[in-house]
Amino acid sequence: MRPFKANGWHLLLLVICLALILPVLFMVANSFKTLQDSYHTMWQLIPLHPTLKNYQTLSRQVALLRLIWNTFFMATLVTLGKLSTGLLAAYAFQYFHFRGKKWVYFAFVATIFIPFTVTMIPNYLVIAKANLLNTALGVALPQLCDATGIMIFLKAMAKIPRSLIESAYLDQIPTHRLLMNIIIPILRPSIISIGAIFFINSWNEYVWPTLILKDKSSFTLPLALQNYISSEGGTNFPLAMALATIMIIVPLVIYMVFQRYILNSISNSGLK
Amino acid sequence: MNSNKQQHRVLTLLYLAPTALILLVFIIIPIIYTLYLSFFDWNLIAPTKNFVGWRNYLTIFTDPVNQKVLLNTLGYIGLLLVLNFVIPYVISIIVQFFIHKMQGVYKIIFFIPSLFSLVVGAMVFAWIMNPVSGPIALFLRQIGFTLPNWTNSGGLAIVMLCLITNWKVFGYNFVLLLTGLGSIPQNLIDAAQVDHIPKWRLIWDVVLPLNKSMAFYVLILTIVQGLQYVFTPINVITQGGPYYGSSNVLYHTYLNAFVLYKTGNASALAILTFVIFLILLFLEIKFVEGRDADAPI
Numbered sequence: 371m372r373p374f375k376a377n378g379w380h381l382l383l384l385v386i387c388l389a390l391i392l393p394v395l396f397m398v399a400n401s402f403k404t405l406q407d408s409y410h411t412m413w414q415l416i417p418l419h420p421t422l423k424n425y426q427t428l429s430r431q432v433a434l435l436r437l438i439w440n441t442f443f444m445a446t447l448v449t450l451g452k453l454s455t456g457l458l459a460a461y462a463f464q465y466f467h468f469r470g471k472k473w474v475y476f477a478f479v480a481t482i483f484i485p486f487t488v489t490m491i492p493n494y495l496v497i498a499k500a501n502l503l504n505t506a507l508g509v510a511l512p513q514l515c516d517a518t519g520i521m522i523f524l525k526a527m528a529k530i531p532r533s534l535i536e537s538a539y540l541d542q543i544p545t546h547r548l549l550m551n552i553i554i555p556i557l558r559p560s561i562i563s564i565g566a567i568f569f570i571n572s573w574n575e576y577v578w579p580t581l582i583l584k585d586k587s588s589f590t591l592p593l594a595l596q597n598y599i600s601s602e603g604g605t606n607f608p609l610a611m612a613l614a615t616i617m618i619i620v621p622l623v624i625y626m627v628f629q630r631y632i633l634n635s636i637s638n639s640g641l642k
Numbered sequence: 643m644n645s646n647k648q649q650h651r652v653l654t655l656l657y658l659a660p661t662a663l664i665l666l667v668f669i670i671i672p673i674i675y676t677l678y679l680s681f682f683d684w685n686l687i688a689p690t691k692n693f694v695g696w697r698n699y700l701t702i703f704t705d706p707v708n709q710k711v712l713l714n715t716l717g718y719i720g721l722l723l724v725l726n727f728v729i730p731y732v733i734s735i736i737v738q739f740f741i742h743k744m745q746g747v748y749k750i751i752f753f754i755p756s757l758f759s760l761v762v763g764a765m766v767f768a769w770i771m772n773p774v775s776g777p778i779a780l781f782l783r784q785i786g787f788t789l790p791n792w793t794n795s796g797g798l799a800i801v802m803l804c805l806i807t808n809w810k811v812f813g814y815n816f817v818l819l820l821t822g823l824g825s826i827p828q829n830l831i832d833a834a835q836v837d838h839i840p841k842w843r844l845i846w847d848v849v850l851p852l853n854k855s856m857a858f859y860v861l862i863l864t865i866v867q868g869l870q871y872v873f874t875p876i877n878v879i880t881q882g883g884p885y886y887g888s889s890n891v892l893y894h895t896y897l898n899a900f901v902l903y904k905t906g907n908a909s910a911l912a913i914l915t916f917v918i919f920l921i922l923l924f925l926e927i928k929f930v931e932g933r934d935a936d937a938p939i
């Protein structure tokens with residue numbers, strides 16, 4: 371009776387796996403078919419006549435390398451910004467004592483619950499005024515700090531033995547060297563995992579960049595893809611799928627390399 | 643000693659400064675400015691703003707389009723709660739307590755769509771669910787059914803857009819909930835098994851109460867993040883249509899601000915959303931924070 375029951379559950383879970391993964395597989399498969407082939411053999415997961423035509427058309431229509439570079443540059447900027455401000459802030463919260471600490475920390479955590487609509491108009495005006503429209507910096511600037519990072523770093527710092535920090539103080543090691551030479555190496559797993567998550571999120575970011583990046587030469591991959599769906603692409607799905615396939619490679623590779631780190635840190639972010 | 647103290651203070655400021663500066667310039671001041679704008683009639687460009695008092699707020703509740711959007715938002719919340727909270731919760735209970743193998747594999751696979759942009763999700767689902775030439779429509783036609791044209795119906799469009807966010811968020815919420823379930827002390831589970839308490843009673847009486855705070859955290863996250871996530875497929879696929887039928891409060895705010903240039907209306911809507919989220923934050927603190935004895939501070 372028992373194994374039969376368990377098999378039923380596995381069947382259900384397998385169906386969920388397929389529902390989540392098959393759309394992606396169909397996407398990749400159809401990106402290697404011509405428009406006609408994709409219409410007539412859309413269920414074929416292995417293309418009958420695999421072709422790179424969509425990728426060639428794509429590289430003629432858009433500056434692919436430029437798109438990839440724009441996205442990479444913006445995501446790197448955001449990731450490095452969030453990591454460094456987060457490490458500094460977490461250090462202050464963990465090792466310095468100051469008045470109103472609880473309130474400042476609360477203000478940081480509360481930012482998670484702020485809808486983007488309540489800041490987007492003034493931020494747009496500020497970025498426009500600073501002449502940063504159509505630049506990666508304009509996208510990155512308002513999001514150079516992140517409460518999740520601070521929370522995860524704090525939790526990791528709390529695990530560092532107090533005696534280690536105290537002996538460093540006794541040896542008169544300046545705080546910036548303590549941070550650079552002792553704490554950051556210990557925090558390496560947290561930095562890698564949250565850094566990977568920051569990078570992936572920024573790589574995929576859509577809403578704020580659509581407001582800031584209007585010029586096609588400054589587009590990131592999600593914006594370019596959106597362009598293919600609404601106007602030029604319209605019904606040419608294989609072409610859009612080719613661009614989307616290019617877009618998902620980077621997050622997938624990061625996940626394959628850091629999968630354990632990433633899942634651990636997602637778990638951690640929930641258990642405050 | 644005194645100079646030491648002073649140095650300590652300078653260092654504290656120095657370390658907090660970058661985060662505090664960004665928080666102040668790009669979050670706190672903007673919120674205050676949005677509140678200010680919500681009392682004016684403005685078009686984002688004109689040099690002058692007209693003070694209109696509470697009129698923008700009154701419009702939210704009296705204008706039929708706004709009413710429709712508010713109602714849609716409730717619909718979104720209900721659907722998102724079922725799709726992104728209840729279903730992942732049930733599945734995480736199954737994975738934690740009803741199977742004994744492959745838990746790690748399911749976790750890894752379920753999480754994969756969370757890695758991808760919602761623009762990708764929106765595009766693929768627009769293809770799969772295309773009412774004329776999509777694979778599902780063609781399949782249904784072969785067995786004698788037709789796929790309703792969901793882009794023509796606000797309600798169906800909302801279901802479809804929620805399904806797209808569900809594809810992305812399911813694994814993420816599943817991982818969070820599974821973590822919560824995994825932190826329930828094993829001896830409680832074992833004790834129940836020794837006493838031959840039926841599994842559903844164990845879940846109902848022991849597991850759910852013990853996992854309450856994590857569940858509540860994910861529930862609130864589902865509303866707060868879900869409403870923001872769903873913005874992307876709305877903008878990519880329906881642009882809020884047909885006739886505002888699939889718009890929600892966040893999309894309507896964006897539309898007012900950057901398409902219709904009704905900055906005052908947009909600001910009032912934004913402030914309303916902000917207040918609702920603040921209430922949710924308050925509930926989160928009340929039920930979730932402080933459950934840990936060793937909270938970071």
